[in-house]
Amino acid sequence: MNHAGWAALGKLRQSKDQESLKPGTIARAWSFIARYRTRLTLYLIVSALGAVLTVVSPILAGDVVNAIVAESDVSVVINLALLIAAVALLEALLNVISRWQSASLGERTIFDLRTSVFDHVQKMPVAFFTRARTGALVSRLNNDVIGAQTAIARTLPTVVMNIVTLGVTLVVMFTTSWQITLVALLLLPIFLFPARSIGHRIAGQTRERATRNAAMGDQMTERFSAPGATLVKLFGEQRHESQVFSDRADGVRESGVRISVWTSVFMTMLTLVSSLALAAVYGIGGYQAITGGLNAGDVVTMALLLTRLYAPLTGLATARVELMSALVSFERIFEVLDLQPMIKDPANPKTIPTGGVRIQFHDVDFRYPAASEVSLASLEEVAVLDSRESEQVLHDLNFTVEPGQTVALVGSSGAGKSTIANLVTRLYDVTGGAITLNDVDLRDAAAQDIHNRVGMVTQDSHLFHTSIRENLTLGHREVDDERIWQILDHARLAEVVRHMPDGLDTVVGERGYRLSGGERQRLAIARLLIAAPEAVILDEATASLDSTNEAAVQQALDQALEERTALVIAHRLSTVVNADEILVIEDGRIYERGTHDELLAANGRYAELYSTQFRQQPHARGE
Numbered sequence: 001m002n003h004a005g006w007a008a009l010g011k012l013r014q015s016k017d018q019e020s021l022k023p024g025t026i027a028r029a030w031s032f033i034a035r036y037r038t039r040l041t042l043y044l045i046v047s048a049l050g051a052v053l054t055v056v057s058p059i060l061a062g063d064v065v066n067a068i069v070a071e072s073d074v075s076v077v078i079n080l081a082l083l084i085a086a087v088a089l090l091e092a093l094l095n096v097i098s099r100w101q102s103a104s105l106g107e108r109t110i111f112d113l114r115t116s117v118f119d120h121v122q123k124m125p126v127a128f129f130t131r132a133r134t135g136a137l138v139s140r141l142n143n144d145v146i147g148a149q150t151a152i153a154r155t156l157p158t159v160v161m162n163i164v165t166l167g168v169t170l171v172v173m174f175t176t177s178w179q180i181t182l183v184a185l186l187l188l189p190i191f192l193f194p195a196r197s198i199g200h201r202i203a204g205q206t207r208e209r210a211t212r213n214a215a216m217g218d219q220m221t222e223r224f225s226a227p228g229a230t231l232v233k234l235f236g237e238q239r240h241e242s243q244v245f246s247d248r249a250d251g252v253r254e255s256g257v258r259i260s261v262w263t264s265v266f267m268t269m270l271t272l273v274s275s276l277a278l279a280a281v282y283g284i285g286g287y288q289a290i291t292g293g294l295n296a297g298d299v300v301t302m303a304l305l306l307t308r309l310y311a312p313l314t315g316l317a318t319a320r321v322e323l324m325s326a327l328v329s330f331e332r333i334f335e336v337l338d339l340q341p342m343i344k345d346p347a348n349p350k351t352i353p354t355g356g357v358r359i360q361f362h363d364v365d366f367r368y369p370a371a372s373e374v375s376l377a378s379l380e381e382v383a384v385l386d387s388r389e390s391e392q393v394l395h396d397l398n399f400t401v402e403p404g405q406t407v408a409l410v411g412s413s414g415a416g417k418s419t420i421a422n423l424v425t426r427l428y429d430v431t432g433g434a435i436t437l438n439d440v441d442l443r444d445a446a447a448q449d450i451h452n453r454v455g456m457v458t459q460d461s462h463l464f465h466t467s468i469r470e471n472l473t474l475g476h477r478e479v480d481d482e483r484i485w486q487i488l489d490h491a492r493l494a495e496v497v498r499h500m501p502d503g504l505d506t507v508v509g510e511r512g513y514r515l516s517g518g519e520r521q522r523l524a525i526a527r528l529l530i531a532a533p534e535a536v537i538l539d540e541a542t543a544s545l546d547s548t549n550e551a552a553v554q555q556a557l558d559q560a561l562e563e564r565t566a567l568v569i570a571h572r573l574s575t576v577v578n579a580d581e582i583l584v585i586e587d588g589r590i591y592e593r594g595t596h597d598e599l600l601a602a603n604g605r606y607a608e609l610y611s612t613q614f615r616q617q618p619h620a621r622g623e
C-alpha cells in the first residue's frame, strides 16, 4: 500500500469531519474533469476491461488442471497455455494504455488548476500579498493541486477497477463454490479491523515525521543562510543549535522505526489472512473435490481468485476517505479562486489623455483594508481573520503635481508618505475622495494605462534573480540592446555592466552577482528610463552612499526626472531644495506646504526636519 493509502486508512476514523465539504465542491471539481470526458471514458473502459481479464487466467488455469486430470489431448493443454499467454499480453497492453491515460488526465488537470490559480493570484491586490504567507500560497499551488490530481488520476479509476474486479471475482467464486467464498469473506474482518488501527498509527507517525522533517528543513535553511550563520556564530549558539537539530533528527529516526514495524505487522497480517483463506480453499475445496462436489480445476481457480479478492476489498474500504481528502484539496484551491480581487479594471476604461501627466489628489482619505477584505484565514495560518477596520492613515489630502513639476514629500516615519505613493499607482484604492491623472479617476482607467503613464522606483530597488537585461526590460521586452546600453549610459551604469562577467546576461538579484547599494538604485532608475513613463513616483533610498556613488545616483536621477511629473518621497537635500513644492506630511495630513525657502522662512515643522535630516548632507546650501 502506498503513502496515501496508509494516510487514508488512518483517517477512516476522522472521515466524519471531512464530510463537511462546501456545497457545490463536487460539481465544480467534476467540471475540471468533465472537459476531458472522452479521455476519461476511454480510461474507465480500459481499466474495466483490465479488471475483467484478471479473472480469466485463473479460470483458464483451472481448465488446464481439469484437462490434465481428464487426460485430454495434449493440444488442449497447449492451446489453453497459449490463451493464458495471450491474456497476459492483453493485460499488459491494457495496463500500459490505462497508465498512459491516467497520467495524461492527471497532468492535464494539474496544468489547468495550476495555471488558473497562478493567473488568479497574480490579479490579487498588493494588500493580499502583504498578508498571505508565501509558503501557504506555494503549498496551494503544489500540494493541493497534487492532492486534487490524485483524485482524478488514481482514486477515481481505482474505485471503478476495484468494483469491477470485485464483482467479477465474487460472481465467479460464488458460482464455483459458495461455501469457500463465504469462508473467505468471513475471514476478512479479522484483517480489516486491526488494519484500521494500524493504519491510524502509521498515518500519525508519518505526519509526525513530516512535521519534524519540515522543522529540520526550516532550521537548516535559516541557520545556513549568511545572516543566520553569522548570528549563530556571533552569539556562540552552535551547541544549542546542534542539540535542537539532533532532537529533531532523533524524532525522525524514532518515527522511521515505528513506521517500518507497523508496516511489516500489517503486511504480515495480510499474508496471514490470505494464507488462512488459502488453507480453507484447499481444505474445503479438497474435501468437495474428493466427495465429488467440485473438480480439481475449480479448486485451483478458487485458490488463484482468492489472491485477487483482498486487494480490491481493502482498496474500496479506503477509497471514500481518499476521495474525500482529494475533494478537500479541490475545495482549498477553489477557496483561492473565489477570492475576488479588490482592484479590478472597469468594464469600459477611460483613456488617460496623452501628453504630460497631471497628478491630482481630491479630498483623499485612506485606510488600509481589513484582513477579512483581502485575505484568507488559511493562507495566513490563523483561525479567523481580523475584520476590524484599520485606522484611517490619510486624511483629506488635496494637492496637484502639474506636468513636469516635482513635488517632494517629507515627514516623520509612519506619517503616510509611502502610502500616498502606493495610491498613485493604484496599488490600493482610496477610501474617500479621488486621485486623477489628467482628470481621469484612477478607478476609471485600465491598470495597464496607469502603469504605462506612471512609473515607480521603490526604496528597496528589488531585482529578480535573472539577467540584467531581463531586469531592465520588465514590461518592455521589445527594447533592443542598443537602447539598453544607451540607457545604462544615462544611468551611469554602462561601465559597471561592461565589467560584469556576462555583460547584460549577468544574473543578478538575490543570489546572483553582488551589486552595491548605489548600483542597485541606478539599475532601478535605468529600468524606469526604459519604461519611459511621463510621471514618476520615487521613493528615495535612505541608505547613505559614498560620494562617488551618490554623485552617480544623483546624475541618473536628474536624467529620470527631467521633464517628467515627479512625486518624490525625499531623503536627499538636493531633491527638497529643487522641488517646486514640498508637502510636509504628519499623521496622514498635509501639515505644511511651500518651497524650501518659504518653509524655512516659516520656521515650522519643515525647518525642524531640515535641521535634523537634511542639513548634515553634503552640498547643503549655506544656511
Ligand SMILES: Nc1ncnc2c1ncn2[C@@H]1O[C@H](COP(=O)(O)OP(=O)(O)OP(=O)(O)O)[C@@H](O)[C@H]1O
Pocket (backbone or CB within 6 Å): 130, 368, 390, 393, 411, 412, 413, 414, 415, 416, 417, 418, 419, 420
Ligand atoms: N500594509 C499596511 N497595512 C496596514 N497599515 C499599514 C500598512 N502599511 C503601512 N501602514 C501604516 O500606515 C501608516 C503610514 O505608513 P507609511 O509607510 O505610509 O509611512 P511613511 O511615511 O512612508 O514612513 P517611512 O518614512 O518610515 O517609510 C503607518 O502607521 C503604518 O503603520
